[in-house]
Amino acid sequence: MNKKIITIVSGLPRSGTSMMMRILEAGGMRILKDEIRKADEDNPAGYYEFEKVKELKKDPSWLENAKGKAVKIISSLLEHLPERYIYKIIFIHRNMEEILDSQRQMLIRRGEATNEVSDEKVGKMFLKHLKKIEERLNKQSNMDVLTVHYNEILKEPAKHGEIINRFLGNTLNTKNMTDVIDQTLYRQRGKI
Secondary structure, three states, rough: OOOOOOEEEEEOOOOOHHOOOOHHHHHOOOOOOOOOOOOOOOOOOOOOOHHHHHHOOOOOOHHHHHHHOOEEEEEEHHOOOOOEEEEEEEEEEOHHHHHHHHHHHHHHHHHOOOOOOHHHHHHHHHHHHHHHHHHHHHHHOOOEEEEEEHHHHHHHHHHHHHHHHHHHHOOOOHHHHOOOOOOOOOOOOOOO
């Protein structure tokens, strides 16, 4: 992997970004994470988060330490990436029904309200957000984007491991990448 490039894993909340980080780590990629947010019932294998990501808009200086590594950045923060860096972005999609169900289950486990906004309204907001983000990413000359689908990765892990490895310069161990995919963690299954 080019030591000057920052690899970013992104998508909507509950879209499979933690799974992708685990895949990259298993393949041999260095990961920028801090373990502040501990693994729990919603993400038993860990969240792979880096707390400073939340400060991206105010203070992106930490990105200097992300060169040659992968970091998880939620899709709503991508617009704050400074233009002075080169990025390889793995953007993950997932069936919207599954995202909404996964979020609902997480809120229930945390004892938080789940009925303040309808799934239909949240789904529409997410789709609008995705369209805006994708348009923006496609216009950036310093960003190379690979779009992957959570559900397709689970169906054909070896195929997608190869695609991801090619995108990142053919430096990762694809067998290790696919071996780490845990089908038991696919709990909110939509109608296929």
